[in-house]
Amino acid sequence: MSTDTTCLIVGGGPAGMIAGLLLARAGVEVTVLEKHADFLRDFRGDTVHPSTLRLLDELGLGERFDALPQSRLEQVAFPLGEQSVTIADFRRLRTSRPYIAMVPQWDLLDLLAEAAHEEPTFTLRMNTRATELLRENGRVVGARHEGPDGTGETRARLTLACDGRGSLLRDLSGLQSREFPVDIDAWWFRLPGSASQEFALAPRTAEGRFMVIFPREGYLQIAYIGHKGADAQLRERGIAAFRDDIAELAPEFADRTEALRSMDDVKHLDVRVDRLRRWHTDGLLCIGDAAHAMSPVGGVGINLAVQDAVGAATLLAGPLRKGGPTPAELAQVRRRRLPPTVVVQTLQRLIHRNVVTPILTGRRAGPPKPVVEALRRFPALTRVPAFLIGMGVRSEHAPAFARRAAGAVEKPVDAPRD
Known part of the structure; x- marks a missing residue:
């Protein structure tokens, strides 16, 4: 045909x-x-x-x-012990959907x-x-x-x-x-139930690994981040050891890990x-x-x-x-x-070099201390990563020929606001 x-x-x-x-x-x-x-x-x-x-x-x-x-x-925060630091605050963006x-x-x-x-x-x-x-x-x-x-x-x-x-x-x-060289891979899996939005995109860290939680309707989608090339080793260790890793990173989800029946439920992404x-x-x-x-x-x-x-x-x-x-x-x-x-x-x-790799090697549990202190002392700085992540350097507007419902169109966004 x-x-x-x-x-x-x-x-x-x-x-x-x-x-x-x-x-x-x-x-x-x-x-x-x-x-x-x-x-x-x-x-x-x-x-x-x-x-x-x-x-x-x-x-x-x-x-x-x-x-x-x-x-x-609305925010991305990084847990540091019993406290957390807000990395990006999307509410500071000049857009109708911050x-x-x-x-x-x-x-x-x-x-x-x-x-x-x-x-x-x-x-x-x-x-x-x-x-x-x-x-x-x-x-x-x-x-x-x-x-x-x-x-x-x-x-x-x-x-x-x-x-x-x-x-x-x-x-x-x-x-x-x-x-470009990358030293991490990701493993995706799901757990049953729900979680507070405070967990969303907030890394849970331990030496050699961390994981990020994405709440969905009725279950959690989770990205487990570890060393590149470790897939064979993870699978050789087996599902019981992988469940223990999850429980260490997020103890509140330990009782849900039985939902992972085998390593076949864990999907590898070559980053x-x-x-x-x-x-x-x-x-x-x-x-x-x-x-x-x-x-x-x-x-x-x-x-x-x-x-x-x-x-x-x-x-x-x-x-x-x-x-x-x-x-x-x-x-x-x-x-x-x-x-x-x-x-x-x-x-x-830069994030790989200054945040991810130090976590995986055990040198540091989060972002560099000067960055953490600056974000805590000057919360308005959270608009910068919010803009870079949320809008980007050159975000595109729909061309005129594709627009519908003109009343829903907002003015172009060139920069975040306080």
Whole structure:
């Protein structure tokens, strides 16, 4: 089976679905390929930051989003003994939604898919896996794929790679990346019950490991952070030893650890921080994790990918309507989105070096003392990390062609306030 479209998007995550929705609202014919049969997969990031919340309002989706099961996080605090220090206070941001919304990612993706299906030029093909790039005269002109109807191909003026940190399209493109050293890995699992919001994103630390708790509706999603390369050792120790680790880090959850039946319930994430030196080749553009894998520190990866999608749609909707973007027009997306990517990755690497690694090696139980004392003495400083995490250096606004319900749109945010 062979089909044609204007823009072929591979990957139905946040970047792919946002890009598809925006381009469809611009009148561009869009086809999104998602390799899974649904969006119901655990252990995806669930933090929707103020920049993304603002975008949803601009797209006229704020009320639909509010109807999703969610909790709100207004501050991020780091426990230090019997006390804690507030690291980021989102209430200081000049935005209508000064908080992080904790929402199961599958609910967000379902919402975006529902909105995109309202556009006549949008097509979503689930359970369809891209397998190969189509090329003509050195240019990418689409992709081959496998799905419920068998093997086929879709030809397109632009192929957008939104297939994550393990991007097949990036590998097939031959684009070269720069990888930065990372000394941690993450292990995701869930425990039953609920927890107070004071636990959300607050690390629970011990020498050699720590964990971060994400309250969800009816259960807890937990990230266990340890030394890179320790997966085989953790699994050899077995589930009983892993339960003991959890009980040491969070004694109040000790009676819930029996819910972990085996290490099969613990999913390993190979943490990487990298970025492509060039994000495009003729006919193909990588964005989101396909262009720059992020550390889970700060939970900013999803929101940065969403911002990439908005920037790409804003720049490329016009060229796509006129016949297809040139390599020079594709390069503009990287020029627009590279500075915030570099800033975030640099910040993550600094946090790894000055907070995460000292915890894992037992040198320190939290942030450096001068930082802690400054935040305690001058609480207004918490606006800086709140802005960097919540809004970012260059947060994107929805382009005019994609906006709905103009009354929900707020003025641009350039800086936090006291």
